[in-house]
Amino acid sequence: TLTLTLTLTLTLTPSTMWWSAAVRVLALATLVAGLAPRRSGFGVARRRLGVRMMAPRDFSPPAPAGAAGDGEFYTVTLSRATGVDWASDLSFRWVYAREVEIGSSASLAGVQKGHQLVEVRSVAAAAEGEEAENKGEGEGELLAGAGASFTQVMDALASLPKDATEVEMTFFAGNKKALMAALQASGELSEEAETVSISVTQEGKSLGVFKAPRGSNLRNVLIGGGINVYRSVTRWSNCNGKQLCGTCIVNVHNGGEGCSAKSIDEASTLRENPDEYRLSCVTFVYGDIEVEVLPPKVTAAQWTR
Numbered sequence: 001t002l003t004l005t006l007t008l009t010l011t012l013t014p015s016t017m018w019w020s021a022a023v024r025v026l027a028l029a030t031l032v033a034g035l036a037p038r039r040s041g042f043g044v045a046r047r048r049l050g051v052r053m054m055a056p057r058d059f060s061p062p063a064p065a066g067a068a069g070d071g072e073f074y075t076v077t078l079s080r081a082t083g084v085d086w087a088s089d090l091s092f093r094w095v096y097a098r099e100v101e102i103g104s105s106a107s108l109a110g111v112q113k114g115h116q117l118v119e120v121r122s123v124a125a126a127a128e129g130e131e132a133e134n135k136g137e138g139e140g141e142l143l144a145g146a147g148a149s150f151t152q153v154m155d156a157l158a159s160l161p162k163d164a165t166e167v168e169m170t171f172f173a174g175n176k177k178a179l180m181a182a183l184q185a186s187g188e189l190s191e192e193a194e195t196v197s198i199s200v201t202q203e204g205k206s207l208g209v210f211k212a213p214r215g216s217n218l219r220n221v222l223i224g225g226g227i228n229v230y231r232s233v234t235r236w237s238n239c240n241g242k243q244l245c246g247t248c249i250v251n252v253h254n255g256g257e258g259c260s261a262k263s264i265d266e267a268s269t270l271r272e273n274p275d276e277y278r279l280s281c282v283t284f285v286y287g288d289i290e291v292e293v294l295p296p297k298v299t300a301a302q303w304t305r
Contacts, residue, residue, distance in 0.1 A: 259278065
């Protein structure tokens with residue numbers, strides 16, 4: 001605190017003009033004002049208007065009471081129009097809630113963005129003569145289970161009877177990795193279930209069967225198993241799996257639907273070849289397949305481009 005005491009003595013004589021003293025007083029007042037702490041004009045205006053500065057608010061809906069915490073399973077009964085925008089991983093399995101519409105039955109039941117879908121069941125109908133409040137007691141028919149494909153889940157929802165207004169769903173509050181760990185810990189998912197089988201042949205002769213984790217890169221599995229996927233000099237001049245040379249062509253003649261889809265670039269590179277031919281460096285395996293290496297009908301123009 002600064003206390004400033006000033007004594008001003010003015011001697012007024014007939015020859016002193018009255019305005020001279022006024023100027024001195026004004027100058028002194030200006031000096032005192034300059035020593036006082038300053039406040040921003042915005043702050044003063046804010047106080048005068050009674051405006052309170054507030055922190056940004058989160059307008060996302062609060063989780064309902066009793067909502068599942070991370071790592072928990074929970075089962076809810078939703079209306080047929082769930083209000084969920086569904087998505088899956090690159091294998092088109094392990095469906096999860098990509099978005100949840102605010103105010104929908106799913107949102108009100110505590111389903112949140114990113115929660116994994118574990119089961120889809122029909123709502124058990126009440127037996128004839130039972131009261132309406134008993135409807136839904138007991139388990140309904142299992143329509144899609146853990147790890148079901150996106151198509152299976154959509155087909156399950158579409159196959160509900162026309163008069164069915166509700167569906168029962170079990171979710172997991174967490175990501176796919178945490179869900180798989182929880183299912184394996186409970187014995188509901190074996191490691192074998194997440195392993196694929198790759199049978200390899202060349203000119204009709206079997207070169208062996210390889211086991212690999214679901215989602216493995218086909219070229220890496222074959223090269224790692226000592227299988228050559230390159231022709232002629234490209235065995236030494238290839239791009240090492242960078243999708244630059246277009247020479248690691250294989251024929252996935254069985255189980256191709258269990259592989260990743262062709263990109264536009266891959267389809268363009270293989271435009272002169274049969275549809276089941278793939279570039280092994282950009283093919284990821286999610287199901288059991290049979291593959292032929294160094295398949296016929298690949299012209300020199302393909303592997304020398």
